Amino acid sequence: MRTWLGEQAQAQADRLTLWAPVAVGCGAAIYFALPREPMAVVGWALLALAAGLAMVRARLRPSGLAKAVLVLLAAALLGFAAGKLRTEAVRAPVAPPGEGLATVEAYVVDVASPGQSGPRLLLAPIRILGLAPDATPIRVRMTLKPDMPLPAPGAAIRIRGMINPPPPPASPGAYDFARDAFFEGVGGVGFALTPPRVITPAAPPPWLLGLQMRLNAARWSLAVRIVQTMGAREGGLAAAMVTGHEAYIPKAEVDALRAAGLAHIISISGLHMAIVGGFTFAGARLLIAAWPWLALRLSGKKAAALVGLAAVLGYLALSGAPSPAQRA
Structure with missing residues (x-):
């Protein structure tokens, strides 16, 4: 077994660039599997340690097993630090449990995908009556009744409804809505009891x-x-x-x-991005090739790639930049 592991490690020696992202993911997974939350200073310390290992590797230029250990350990520490620092960066107030009925004055950030009960609004609260400013969530997702008017993004509204913290998993190992909401900055969810009423805010938004x-x-x-x-x-x-x-x-x-x-x-993802980017790339390259003067003075493939990338980025913004599209 030991001999087999050594042979496998030797066979993968030239593939460190492929194993480094795996090590980053393992480091992040270790952070999320911890039973208790470490202090923020741990994330910064491990980030500094990862940078130190990378500098040692660059200066000493080790080979073989030492090189692999340094690279993978630095990548794992980087993943752990990234998970912790990302958690600290998105940490925001969460609606206290049991608050229930509340009056919210907020900006409509977006119209989210509809739920089973009706359309949903993503709100940026200006204030929630009864909550101090430092206890007010920065984002709230609220479901409207099907017969309620749907305000457009950018409107400032006043609405009354039930607001609660994002729910935990329904059973062990089930989908953790609260975790996803935390990393999206959503600190409260609920449903409207009164139709949204457009108001004039006292100050413009950030x-x-x-x-x-x-x-x-x-x-x-x-x-x-x-x-x-x-x-x-x-x-x-x-x-x-x-x-x-x-x-x-x-x-x-x-x-x-x-x-x-x-x-x-x-669900906008890789298929849609490939269609937009691929057709734009092909069209741009065809137009460049059809103009001999330009084709002789410009790399058609590189220019078409830049045009395709610009089209993909524009489509990403137009589609709301969902996570599958960002990955693609």
Whole structure:
């Protein structure tokens, strides 16, 4: 067994660049598996240690087993530190349990994918009556009743509803909604009891939030125009694939896609990014090749790649930058 392990390690000696991300993931997994939360200084210390190991490797230039140990250990420490520092960076207030009924004044950041009960809003609270500013969540996801008006992103609204902390897993090992909400900055979830009412805020939003809301408002406006032009049936699907907004897809159509195993089509991911990037790349390269003067003075492949990358980045912003699209 020992001989076999040595042979395998030797065979993988030239593949450290492929094993380094695995080590980073293992380090992050160790952090998330800890029974207790370490102090923030641990993350910074391990980050410094990882940098030190990388400097030792670069200066001493070891070979064989020593090189592999240094690289993989530094990568694992980097993964642990990244998990801890990311946790500290997104840490935000969470709605206290048992608060229940609350009046919220907030900006509409985006119209999230609809839930089973109705459309959902992602809100950036200006204030929640009864909560101190330092205890107010920075983001709240609220579900509206199907008959309530749907405000556009960027609007400032007042709404009354039930707000609770994100729920924990329903059973051991089940989907942990609270963990995902924590890393998305969502500190409260609930449902509206009164229709949202547009208000005039006392001060403008922070510039970064304002930029995000303007982009989301453009996405929402485009989705509405697509549905108005194509109709609810075809337009709802087209709007979902272009802007990421699934609010206009009829429930019967969503159920049919799930039954057919095709629900992933309306989730913007690698397939959509490849289509946009691939067709843009091919079109740009064809246009460059069709202009002899430009084709003789410019690398058509590199120029087309830059155009394709720009198109993919634009589509990423237009689609709301969901996690599958970011990975792609």
